[in-house]
Amino acid sequence: MHYINPITIAKQCTCQNQTDIEKFEKLGEILSMYKDEPGSLINSLYVAQTIFGYLPDKVIKFVASRLNEPVIKVFGVATFYSYFSRFPRGKYTIKVCLGTACYVRGGKTLLEKVKKELGISIGETTPDGLYTLEIVRCVGACALAPVVVVNNDTHRRVKSNQIPEILQSYISEVSNEN
Amino acid sequence: MNVTISIDGINIEVTDSTTILEAALQVGIKIPTLCFMKDLHKEGICRICLVEVAGRPALMPSCVLYATEGMKIITDSPVIRRVRKTTLELILSNHVKDCLNCERSTNCELQELANRFGVDSWRFDEQIENRTIDDTSYSIVRDSGKCILCRRCISACSEMQSVNSIGIISRGSHSMVTSGLDSLADSVCVNCGQCAAVCPVNAIYEKDEIGFVEKALSDPDKFVVVQTAPAIRAALGETQGLPPGTCVTGKMVSALKIMGFKAIFDTNFTADLTILEEGTELLQRLEKAIQFKDPSVKLPMFTSCSPGWVKFLEHNYPDYTDNLSTAKSPQQMMGTIIKTYYSEKKGIPPEKIVVVSIMPCTAKKFEARRPEMTSSGFQDVDFVLTTRQLGKMLDKRGVDFINLPDSSFDDPLGRSTGAADIFASSGGVMEAALRTVYELVTGRELPAEKLHVNGLMDIHGIREVSLTFENCLERYTWLNGVTAIVGAASGLGNARKVMEKIISGEKSYHFIEFMACPGGCISGGGQPRLTDDIVRMKRFNAIKKEDEGKKLRKSHENPSVMDLYTAYLGSPCSDKAHHLLHTHYTKRGLL
Ligand code: SF4
Ligand code: SF4
Ligand code: SF4
Ligand code: FES
Ligand code: FES
Numbered sequence: 001m002h003y004i005n006p007i008t009i010a011k012q013c014t015c016q017n018q019t020d021i022e023k024f025e026k027l028g029e030i031l032s033m034y035k036d037e038p039g040s041l042i043n044s045l046y047v048a049q050t051i052f053g054y055l056p057d058k059v060i061k062f063v064a065s066r067l068n069e070p071v072i073k074v075f076g077v078a079t080f081y082s083y084f085s086r087f088p089r090g091k092y093t094i095k096v097c098l099g100t101a102c103y104v105r106g107g108k109t110l111l112e113k114v115k116k117e118l119g120i121s122i123g124e125t126t127p128d129g130l131y132t133l134e135i136v137r138c139v140g141a142c143a144l145a146p147v148v149v150v151n152n153d154t155h156r157r158v159k160s161n162q163i164p165e166i167l168q169s170y171i172s173e174v175s176n177e178n
Numbered sequence: 179m180n181v182t183i184s185i186d187g188i189n190i191e192v193t194d195s196t197t198i199l200e201a202a203l204q205v206g207i208k209i210p211t212l213c214f215m216k217d218l219h220k221e222g223i224c225r226i227c228l229v230e231v232a233g234r235p236a237l238m239p240s241c242v243l244y245a246t247e248g249m250k251i252i253t254d255s256p257v258i259r260r261v262r263k264t265t266l267e268l269i270l271s272n273h274v275k276d277c278l279n280c281e282r283s284t285n286c287e288l289q290e291l292a293n294r295f296g297v298d299s300w301r302f303d304e305q306i307e308n309r310t311i312d313d314t315s316y317s318i319v320r321d322s323g324k325c326i327l328c329r330r331c332i333s334a335c336s337e338m339q340s341v342n343s344i345g346i347i348s349r350g351s352h353s354m355v356t357s358g359l360d361s362l363a364d365s366v367c368v369n370c371g372q373c374a375a376v377c378p379v380n381a382i383y384e385k386d387e388i389g390f391v392e393k394a395l396s397d398p399d400k401f402v403v404v405q406t407a408p409a410i411r412a413a414l415g416e417t418q419g420l421p422p423g424t425c426v427t428g429k430m431v432s433a434l435k436i437m438g439f440k441a442i443f444d445t446n447f448t449a450d451l452t453i454l455e456e457g458t459e460l461l462q463r464l465e466k467a468i469q470f471k472d473p474s475v476k477l478p479m480f481t482s483c484s485p486g487w488v489k490f491l492e493h494n495y496p497d498y499t500d501n502l503s504t505a506k507s508p509q510q511m512m513g514t515i516i517k518t519y520y521s522e523k524k525g526i527p528p529e530k531i532v533v534v535s536i537m538p539c540t541a542k543k544f545e546a547r548r549p550e551m552t553s554s555g556f557q558d559v560d561f562v563l564t565t566r567q568l569g570k571m572l573d574k575r576g577v578d579f580i581n582l583p584d585s586s587f588d589d590p591l592g593r594s595t596g597a598a599d600i601f602a603s604s605g606g607v608m609e610a611a612l613r614t615v616y617e618l619v620t621g622r623e624l625p626a627e628k629l630h631v632n633g634l635m636d637i638h639g640i641r642e643v644s645l646t647f648e649n650c651l652e653r654y655t656w657l658n659g660v661t662a663i664v665g666a667a668s669g670l671g672n673a674r675k676v677m678e679k680i681i682s683g684e685k686s687y688h689f690i691e692f693m694a695c696p697g698g699c700i701s702g703g704g705q706p707r708l709t710d711d712i713v714r715m716k717r718f719n720a721i722k723k724e725d726e727g728k729k730l731r732k733s734h735e736n737p738s739v740m741d742l743y744t745a746y747l748g749s750p751c752s753d754k755a756h757h758l759l760h761t762h763y764t765k766r767g768l769l
Contacts, residue, residue, distance in 0.1 A: 057359060061769050070342035071365065071769050075358025079347040121308075137350070 023051050024062065031066040041067060045078055054085045082134070090125045090132040092170050094118075095149040099138030102146040106160070110146055111135060113160040117167055130174065131167070183249040198240035198251055199227055209253050210262065210291055212269075213328035214241040215376055216710055218338060224328055225265055226291065229253050237261060263295045271302035272351075273379075274309065274323035280380050281570075285707070287378035288326060305351065314361035316547050317369035317385055317540040320344075322354050325381035331355060331373035338696060339670040341490065343367040355381070359769075366493045366768060370486035370670065370694045371540030371564075371703015384540045384704055387561045388571055394532045394561070395438045402532045403520075404439040405512045405591075406430060408446055409538040409602035409699035410565050412720040416706040416713075417569025418579040423716030425724055428584020433577045435585060444587045445535070446594030448511035449601045449610070451742070452483060453733035455505040455759055457615045458750035460689055461654075469656040476500045478665075478680070478687040481607050483507040485545035486694025486703075488763065490670050495677055496765035504760040508601065509535050509542055510551050512591065513558030514758050519746045520591060521554075528556050535562045538602070538702030541694065553758050564704025593738040596629075596725035603718050604668035604698035605635035608691040612645065612664070613732045619647055619654045629731055635722070637697035637714045640667045640676055642687070662688045669696035 018026070030047050034040035044067060048059050055078050064074040078084045096102075096111040111122075114133060118126050125132045141147045144156035148166065155166055179194045188205045197220075202209050213224035222242035229240045232250035237258065240251075252258070270292065277283045309323035329346070332355065336342045343365045346353050357365035374382045394400050415424040434442045460479050466472040482488055482503045491498060506514070512535070517528040535542060545551065546559040563571070572579055586592065597613055600606030609631050616624040626632065634643050642665045647657040665687050667676045673692045679685040695702045700717040701709040725731060733739065747755045 060358070065768060070336075070345075072342060072345035072347075072356075072358045075347050075356075076345050080349055 027051050027059070027062065028066060031063065035067060041069065041074065041077055045074070045084055049084055054088045056086070087123060088125055088129065090130050091174070092130060092150050093132045093134060095134045095136045097137070097139055097145070097147045097149070098135050099142065101138070101142035105145045107146040109160050110148060110158055110163065113163045117163055130171070181245050181247040183245045183251065185251045186253055192245050194245055196245050198229060198243045198245060201245055202240065202253055207253055209240050210294070211241055212287060212291060212326070212378060213330065215330050218376060219330045219333040221329060224269070224326070226262055228258060228261055230255060230258060259295065263297055266292050266295055266297050267301055269326050270297065271300065271304055272306060273326065274306060281383060282380035286380065307352065312356070312362050313385070314363035315367065315369065315385070316363070316544040318362055318367065318371060318374060319383055319385055320356065320362060321381050324379050325355055326379055327353055327355065328378060330376045330378065331382050334372040334376050337671065339370060339372055339694070340674045341366060341368055341370070341670060344373065368486045368489040368493070368670070368694065369541035369544040372695060374540060375703045375705065375707055375709060384564050384567070385543055386567070387543070387563060388567055391534050391561050391563060391571070399530060400532050401440050401526050401530050402438070402534060403441040403443060403516055404434055404534045404536060405443045405445045405509070406536045407509065407538055407602070407699065408449060408599050408721070409702060409705070409717070410536050410568070411724065412602060412700060412717040413538065413565050413705045414568060417566060418572065420580065422713040423720045425720045427724070428586070429579060429582040431585040431587055432582040433572055433579055436577055437571065437575055439534070441588045443512060443516070443591040444594050445508045445512055446598035447591045447736070447738060448508040448515065449598035450594055450733035450736040450739045451511055451759070452505055452508050453597060453610050453614050454739065454750040455755060456481065456503045457611050457618065459503055459505060460611070460615065461619070462751065464688065465656060468660060479503055479689050481691045483601070483607060484693045485539070486541040487670065487673060487692040489541070489544070489766070490673065490694065492764055492766040493768055494674070496767045498677070499763040499765055502763055504762065506759055506761045507545065509537060510545065510558055510761070511759050513546070513551070514554045515591065515742070517554035517556055517558060518758060519742060528554055532560045533558065535559050536565065536568050537562050538565050538699045538705045540564060540703040550761055566704060566706055569706065590738045590741065593736060595733055595736050596728035596731035597733045599721055599725040599728070600635065602699045602721045603635050604637060604693050605641060605666040605691065606698065608664055608666045608689070609634050610733055611689070614734045616645065617732065618734065619650050619657055621651050628726060634666060637711065637718050640672050641665060664689045666691040668693040668698050670694050
């Protein structure tokens with residue numbers, strides 16, 4: 001079987017507005033092409049996440065049964081790569097760095113502050129769908145530690161009392177859009 | 179190829195497939211290990227077993243380091259001791275250190291090492307994120323707060339058992355052993371407990387039911403009876419400091435009396451009963467297939483006494499559930515008979531009776547709670563304790579086990595034959611069945627030395643024997659000249675191999691015994707830790723000796739079983755026997 005590029009499939013996908021049943025049908029169709037192809041597990045998860053937006057447990061189980069792989073193996077891969085998410089993702093992903101430099105200079109305090117402000121823990125998304133909280137290990141900006149990354153913005157030398165301000169700036173962005 | 183190496187200045191010649199850990203043992207040095215487990219798990223994860231290799235800058239993990247010519251090894255030095263201690267401190271910084279009320283205290287590999295290397299202070303901040311305790315399963319509890327991520331359990335579940343129910347999710351400090359799903363109970367886990375048997379700490383263990391049993395024992399309105407599985411007698415002694423292979427049947431009964439059980443019954447009794455039911459069922463299937471050429475008959479027939487195997491089949495080979503014997507397991511037959519026959523005979527209402535089982539097996543806890551296991555009108559077996567848990571209870575009660583005199587099981591459900599003893603070992607159920615079926619069909623004793631079928635009972639692998647029937651009794655002439663092919667496999671990895679061969683048509687059998695645990699119940703998931711091949715063999719021999727020492731060694735010779743048929747059940751596989759002693763299965767499939 002020739003290689004099917006998952007990115008091409010993902011680009012053609014117009015699934016955002018489909019019902020769950022339609023999404024599973026679509027995914028099933030694509031998985032039947034991937035079956036028996038080496039390395040298909042990662043591609044399958046990539047497509048699944050494109051279709052569903054994230055990887056809920058039922059989708060992981062579905063992929064496992066279609067590819068004839070143990071459920072735990074699919075979970076292992078889906079949780080190994082930070083690209084994949086088991087929970088719906090917010091509009092903004094906040095990554096608090098806990099690499100050595102950031103850790104030493106107060107990364108942990110920042111994390112606690114963000115948790116408290118948003119009322120969520122690591123890996124979770126706020127109920128309004130705005131923020132997802134994650135931690136990272138070093139983003140290469142150690143000289144400016146501690147850092148907090150929100151989508152593509154890197155906030156440097158952050159102090160914990162600046163957190164509310166940073167979060168607020170994105171809320172304002174959203175309300176301006178509306 | 180042979181190579182010469184030196185370990186702490188001692189020269190030794192070994193093959194180049196020998197690890198430094200193994201070579202050191204040969205010169206009398208036990209390098210400490212934590213993740214390593216003989217015959218099962220060798221991944222070099224924990225780095226406790228580090229040694230110095232002359233000419234190499236870094237210390238190397240000896241459990242995965244192979245001998246090469248001229249290698250010079252140092253296994254102990256101030257540096258090594260310091261690094262080992264630091265490694266332990268790091269492991270412990272991710273560990274809920276509540277040894278004082280931890281089940282594994284005094285029987286914990288991590289605690290033992292920490293003691294040995296004098297870990298006396300906590301230099302690193304405790305980092306325990308998102309501790310989760312999954313106690314959804316009836317059999318197995320998972321506590322991530324205790325897990326040191328050695329992955330022995332994963333090797334047991336995937337390599338040894340081929341179940342693939344648990345694994346690592348996430349990365350780095352978030353790594354966690356789980357089934358991936360919210361609960362182990364919803365996974366393909368078959369409850370075999372082999373993970374719990376190999377875990378070095380208290381991160382995977384069997385469900386605790388000791389509290390319920392103690393409560394029932396002190397309730398004056400309850401009549402609490404107990405049954406002990408064949409494999410307990412060959413292993414319970416180990417929990418009380420006796421060497422593996424000590425048979426403690428008599429002391430065990432005395433101890434259970436002291437603990438206040440009103441009647442002490444032997445699961446061996448219903449093992450004999452199982453042979454009559456299962457043997458009769460086999461003959462019925464063979465007759466339909468051979469005599470009446472009925473194509474709907476499912477052969478080979480599979481044994482059904484190992485609940486881990488049963489659930490494994492239900493998940494992985496749901497098309498084959500009709501091949502399972504419908505006979506319940508001995509544990510479940512005993513529960514039913516106590517709450518019907520015994521209850522009526524003694525005039526004790528079944529709702530007052532509490533049936534406790536002592537089992538070598540964690541899957542028996544799940545089996546007891548299968549919704550169909552209520553043919554007495556009540557849950558047939560109320561509580562299941564493992565051998566390890568009975569050991570705990572004995573300690574708690576203050577039983578001076580070693581010095582106890584012997585006692586005998588109570589009548590009428592305490593009598594058994596040698597055929598029942600060997601249910602504990604792989605191949606034993608098959609041998610017990612052959613002893614009875616052959617004699618039933620031919621009127622002659624099974625032609626085997628000491629009644630042991632050559633090559634059938636063993637702690638390893640897959641076995642197959644054939645047996646030709648000749649000069650059968652009138653009722654069984656259709657079996658004349660038929661060669662029955664029977665097999666036995668233990669460990670679910672082996673069970674899978676046999677199943678694949680049956681499916682591909684490479685092999686065909688009439689009857690196969692499957693046991694979920696490697697070697698059979700003697701190394702069940704609830705037996706004293708740690709079971710290696712040496713311990714397995716000692717328990718195996720103890721069981722064999724128990725069988726050979728009995729006057730009656732064939733199930734159909736058990737007089738109490740015969741009384742039960744005459745007085746209550748009628749005959750094997752009668753309607754009443756079917757109602758009480760047989761069951762059905764669920765086609766679960768994979769998830
Ligand atoms: S698992 Fe071992 S080290 Fe950990 S708390 Fe229990 S006894 Fe102590
Ligand atoms: S009980 Fe058996 S099947 Fe379940 S997780 Fe443990 S080893 Fe795997
Ligand atoms: S649960 Fe036990 S055996 Fe499994 S990885 Fe954790 S510590 Fe090791
Ligand atoms: S440690 Fe945070 S950027 Fe390097
Ligand atoms: S015992 Fe060798 S690395 Fe764990």
